[in-house]
Amino acid sequence: MSNVQEKKAVVLLSGGLDSTTILAIAKSQGYTPYALTFRYGQRHEAELRAAKRIATAEGVAEHVIAEIDLRMFGGSALTSEEHEVPKGRAEGEMSEGIPITYVPARNTIFLSFALAWAEVLGAKDIFIGVNAIDYSGYPDCRPEYIEAYRKMANLATKAGVEDEGELNIHTPLIDLTKGDIIKRGIELGVDYSVTVTCYDPTADGAACGECDACILRIKGFLENGLSDPAPYQ
Amino acid sequence: MSNVQEKKAVVLLSGGLDSTTILAIAKSQGYTPYALTFRYGQRHEAELRAAKRIATAEGVAEHVIAEIDLRMFGGSALTSEEHEVPKGRAEGEMSEGIPITYVPARNTIFLSFALAWAEVLGAKDIFIGVNAIDYSGYPDCRPEYIEAYRKMANLATKAGVEDEGELNIHTPLIDLTKGDIIKRGIELGVDYSVTVTCYDPTADGAACGECDACILRIKGFLENGLSDPAPYQ
Numbered sequence: 001m002s003n004v005q006e007k008k009a010v011v012l013l014s015g016g017l018d019s020t021t022i023l024a025i026a027k028s029q030g031y032t033p034y035a036l037t038f039r040y041g042q043r044h045e046a047e048l049r050a051a052k053r054i055a056t057a058e059g060v061a062e063h064v065i066a067e068i069d070l071r072m073f074g075g076s077a078l079t080s081e082e083h084e085v086p087k088g089r090a091e092g093e094m095s096e097g098i099p100i101t102y103v104p105a106r107n108t109i110f111l112s113f114a115l116a117w118a119e120v121l122g123a124k125d126i127f128i129g130v131n132a133i134d135y136s137g138y139p140d141c142r143p144e145y146i147e148a149y150r151k152m153a154n155l156a157t158k159a160g161v162e163d164e165g166e167l168n169i170h171t172p173l174i175d176l177t178k179g180d181i182i183k184r185g186i187e188l189g190v191d192y193s194v195t196v197t198c199y200d201p202t203a204d205g206a207a208c209g210e211c212d213a214c215i216l217r218i219k220g221f222l223e224n225g226l227s228d229p230a231p232y233q
Numbered sequence: 234m235s236n237v238q239e240k241k242a243v244v245l246l247s248g249g250l251d252s253t254t255i256l257a258i259a260k261s262q263g264y265t266p267y268a269l270t271f272r273y274g275q276r277h278e279a280e281l282r283a284a285k286r287i288a289t290a291e292g293v294a295e296h297v298i299a300e301i302d303l304r305m306f307g308g309s310a311l312t313s314e315e316h317e318v319p320k321g322r323a324e325g326e327m328s329e330g331i332p333i334t335y336v337p338a339r340n341t342i343f344l345s346f347a348l349a350w351a352e353v354l355g356a357k358d359i360f361i362g363v364n365a366i367d368y369s370g371y372p373d374c375r376p377e378y379i380e381a382y383r384k385m386a387n388l389a390t391k392a393g394v395e396d397e398g399e400l401n402i403h404t405p406l407i408d409l410t411k412g413d414i415i416k417r418g419i420e421l422g423v424d425y426s427v428t429v430t431c432y433d434p435t436a437d438g439a440a441c442g443e444c445d446a447c448i449l450r451i452k453g454f455l456e457n458g459l460s461d462p463a464p465y466q
Contacts, residue, residue: 148385
């Protein structure tokens with residue numbers, strides 16, 4: 001049974017720390033979450049399993065796993081076997097230029113599928129866990145990119161032509177440090193033990209502890225006086 | 234062997250009349266075309282076969298067929314079994330509101346894959362056969378949508394951060410009538426006999442002659458004093 005007052009939101013859920021936090025934030029703001037996860041030629045299935053567990057635990061209205069194979073275009077450590085994930089880098093090194101783990105147009109593709117689903121659902125709200133602080137090297141994590149996407153999306157869809165209601169793209173983490181994100185999630189009761197952030201986890205989802213993503217995550221927990229509850233190798 | 238002067242362009246190729254014409258236009262402007270076609274849960278394979286034949290005939294540098302299943306979100310005659318393709322409508326009826334053959338966020342998704350490939354190739358140019366005249370009911374065929382997409386795309390990618398060269402989205406058909414498009418294509422030597430435009434073709438690719446797309450296409454050939462060389466049922 002649907003509630004006429006229901007506010008549906010499409011939430012991009014990778015199974016990582018950030019997207020799990022935005023799912024909790026969307027719920028705390030009264031949205032009924034529809035979780036969207038992508039199988040896009042990652043090296044590992046661990047984060048997909050994490051996404052499924054989180055979607056179930058959080059009681060989303062629906063969880064769609066979209067199959068897209070970005071490997072057909074090549075060009076990134078996360079989707080190609082040709083490159084190695086960099087490990088043991090200091091934070092200063094991470095922000096120099098665009099990381100080789102960057103996937104071409106990834107957020108643009110992800111948001112476009114979210115937009116399609118939002119239109120079908122009649123949802124006016126999309127949540128994405130982009131962060132401009134810890135991932136300043138990714139062009140598609142910047143606020144000016146998100147704002148340009150929002151403008152485009154409102155012209156792209158029926159909503160922009162026929163309805164009064166504008167489509168919103170929510171980026172509640174965009175200005176937060178990793179420590180602040182974890183603080184907010186813990187306030188909301190997020191169980192971070194099942195989330196997978198690592199760029200190079202084992203088949204069981206144990207993190208390497210040495211890639212850029214692990215280093216930032218561990219530091220974020222330390223800033224809250226906590227140790228990461230997720231498994232490491 | 235690659236030519237340093239080579240101008241690469243990603244060309245969205247559906248196998249229809251419009252996209253086949255833009256492929257010829259891109260070539261006539263000196264671009265090396267990389268053709269991108271989507272298998273997106275269409276009811277029929279005929280247009281995919283047409284796209285393959287056209288890509289081969291035109292000698293594209295590479296032809297990628299991307300598999301995406303938009304049916305997971307439902308919501309359109311072209312991707313769902315739940316609706317019937319409307320037939321026998323007068324032109325006036327076609328432009329009333331958004332057609333039920335509209336696929337949510339389709340061009341946004343297609344352009345996003347093109348953007349990813351363009352970034353990997355180092356291409357600064359994307360060609361898409363949108364048309365604001367005969368398809369005025371589609372929000373994502375309007376010039377203001379394309380311009381908003383271009384702005385977003387330039388913020389989304391490495392090119393927008395590191396390079397001087399802006400990414401361009403070419404829409405050479407946007408202001409043309411179907412008759413004008415066919416005239417331009419015939420000047421460029423396009424063989425329209427292999428293109429498939431129909432929303433509801435037979436397995437062999439024979440057009441129905443009665444859907445909106447067929448009616449506009451037949452009229453376009455008539456305006457040039459020609460009959461359509463493609464097969465009809």
